Amino acid sequence: MADQVKCLYCGANVPADSSHCPGCGAVSHFQRKGYRAGARRRFLVWLLLLTIFSIFMAFWLPR
Ligand SMILES: [Zn+2]
Structure with a gap:
């Protein structure tokens, strides 16, 4: 099961290995x-x- 983090900008759940938030398109700060x-x-x-x-x-x- 992939780790999920909350987007800093819109609060949506984002997969930890995703480079961008699928909700608002902001760059994820948790992937690197x-x-x-x-x-x-x-x-x-x-x-x-x-x-x-x-x-x-x-x-x-x-x-
Ligand atoms: Zn977002």
Whole structure:
């Protein structure tokens, strides 16, 4: 059974894997699960790089 989400604009039930609401035609905000996961992973990588860079600069720069 496919997951259903409510359209943000008209409240109609939309299949989670549908790209557009069948009721009002608005773009669904729930379909890009892979994109969200990828964005979060990219954010964590950036956070890790920033942390390493900050530690490196803290030790490298003269105090
Ligand atoms: Zn809608």
